[in-house]
Amino acid sequence: MPRTWTWGLAAIALVIALVLPLSLSNFHLFQFSQVYIYAIALLGLNILTGYNGQISLGHGAFYAIGAYTTAIMIDQWSVPYGWTIPVAGVLCLVVGFLFGIPALRLEGLYLALATFALALAVPQILKYFEHWTGGSQGIVLGKPNPPWGLPINPDQWLYFLTLGILVVLLVLAANLLRGRTGRAVVAIRDNAIAAQSMGVNTALYKSLTFGVSAAYTGVAGALSAVTVAYVAPDSFDVFLSITFLVGIVIGGLASISGAIFGALFIQFVPNLAQDISKAAPWAIYGVFLIVFMYAMPRGIVGTVRLALARRLRRRAEPAAAPAGSPR
């Protein structure tokens, strides 16, 4: 898609996002804050899985690390929440990078299994270290007030905060992935051996990508602790990691805007399913998943890209060859 189009659409989306608080209730603002938070997490996972081809079923773990870092810093050491967010990000960057090193030996299915096992272990580990994490009860935080005496309510403040961080991280990701780094990352996904023989330090890139991906998701986790004002082990179970995977596939692998569509899906479709059927809401959700995958196997953004590419190709095609040829 031409760059001007992309920037144009992004600008329109941003304007809509900025205007939304005027017409939404506090609860809806909270829901949209969640969407932005999920989008950051999905961006993180997409960098790793979509662009770099390393499948992770365990990103809920980094979300949890980010959330608990914030919660513990606020609860035990009264650190202002603003500082906890970059700390969570850096911590997850390091943890992700370190995890990326043994992960170098694992491919496809095996990496998925390892991250799956990790995701399963997270609630148990959180409950085990009760002294820090508050065990099954979790940690309760207070909702922050808008800074500098701004004339908006806490929910509106959190809305703009999450939106702002999302925009910054989106632009950062777009720049990272557009240049040489991005090409190297994708090259590793498509043909690691060829990339390596062309001088790309695959080991370093793969571990770094893991780190950056974890950092994004950790920041999202930190923000969720701040907005929800509560963390508990059972909210970070394996289903969260699977939800993230659903989000990036639905939104579109290897796409930045896909993170937003995916986030909208995972935030609102479960509610929609509940409205449709009180008795078996998850069955409806499952139907949504399957129907979506039939209609758009490459996700929302992937399908749009394909459709646009086809139209462009048809316009560029010369007239068909004349019928008949010498026998």
Added chain:
Amino acid sequence: MDTLIQQVVSGLATGGIYGSLALALVMIYQATEVVNYAQGQMAVFSTYLAWSMLNAGLPYWVAFAATLAIAFVGGLLLERILIRPVENAPVLTIVIVCIGLLVILNSVSGWIYSYIQKPFPSPFSSRPIQVGNIYFGAHDLGALGVTLVLLAALYAFFRFTTLGLAMRAAAQNPVSSRLCGIRVGWMLAVGWGLAAMVGAVGGMMVAPVVFLDPNMMSGILIYAFASATLGGFTSPGGAVLGGLIVGVIENLVGTYVSFIGTELKLTVALALILIVLLVRPSGLFGRATVHRV
């Protein structure tokens, strides 16, 4: 020593169930590179159907056989109807479809049968069987026996029948199989049917022990993953053996290591997965994937 033997046999019995589910997972993975996350839920749903039949008064083994038949047809139809439209899509897309199936089956099971645990009968007596000084649970031995008979039948099918040969060929090399006139799509469907059948047997053997509820298989699915990882996702025999080993390890650790209660038992399975993946990702019997440059 007697306790040890008892625990080993008990572990083998549960291991047989893990191995069955692991086998079902590996069968589908070998043919499609997709892990069917809904395998456990399909087994649960089949077990619920068996429960309905038993509730309606059918004799056990009649209900058992009927459930196997329904599971086979169900698995086959699921592949043809649900998976076929996306069979050429990226792997993750198919995974999401399987997750959708998982969620649907779980939710529908809960809706029809409620989330209250139900007892499920065992066809084997509740009196222990005595061999020398050791007492074995009749259900343990019976479940192990059923599992082994099932696996032997499957092995014979794949090894000695033409259809089995064609299915193996279709899983290994779909392109060449088509050039032999094999309808690869239908081979896949039969594979799903057989996997569903294997899962149903596992479900019916484990339900008497853990009681029937929609989430019955979630824990077991994790053990099945551990089994398949240990044995090797590319080796059906390895998956079964892996299951037996995992079952025995789980039981022995639970018995002899005091601080591992029921919660941490799961951690044992997870630790096993991680250790195997770190040391030898392809498992005991799997082949390491060789990438042709």
Added chain:
Amino acid sequence: MAALLDVRNLEARYGDTRVLRGLSFEVAEGGITTILGANGAGKTTTLRAVCGMVKTAGEITLGGTRIEGRATEDIVRLGVGHVPEVRGTFVQLSVAENLRLGAYARRDLRHLSADMDRVYGYFPVLAERRQQVAGTLSGGEQQMLAVARALMLRPRLLLLDEPSLGLAPLVVREIFRIIRTINREERVSVLLVEQNASLALRLADHAYLMETGTVVMSGPADELRQNDGIRRAYLGY
């Protein structure tokens, strides 16, 4: 002689690239036809198109039946045996199992063991190795296995994609001798795609020359062998 295989105006593409453009040729019933051409001319794609392995436009008629657009396994069941460039043996299965699979599509299994014996007769080295895993065979042996498997089908039409590729000359001569025998004794029509023009022209009755997806020259094999242009470009003298 009537044409067993009749291809008209075949078009095929991989993604955006047109590989076959307006391709037309015939395989006479009971004859050996060869398609020559350099790398990238589209020869392999032609065979794959006949077998329904690529999307095509145009007409393909086999013994009076239109087969374009049909699934590969259905075309095979009509009696088309394809020995692909990559040989495609089932490397984890034994030689005997490979051969058994070759006969999978047959309705009539009465003469199955007689057929296996006959195929072992053509390729004695396979008989020696019948329980061996196919992946452990040498390149030449795997090529023989691939041809043998196709023969187990009792095909009307045998498609061979560059059978000489990567094989020692002695082995190649042997395989070509067997192809001639099969054609004469069992009346199997053959469509042979080859880069090795001199071998192919000595074996075939009729020849086509392909360049960038279409036929540029055709005629009886003997004529093409004498043709100066072909001699210089493809026969090397």
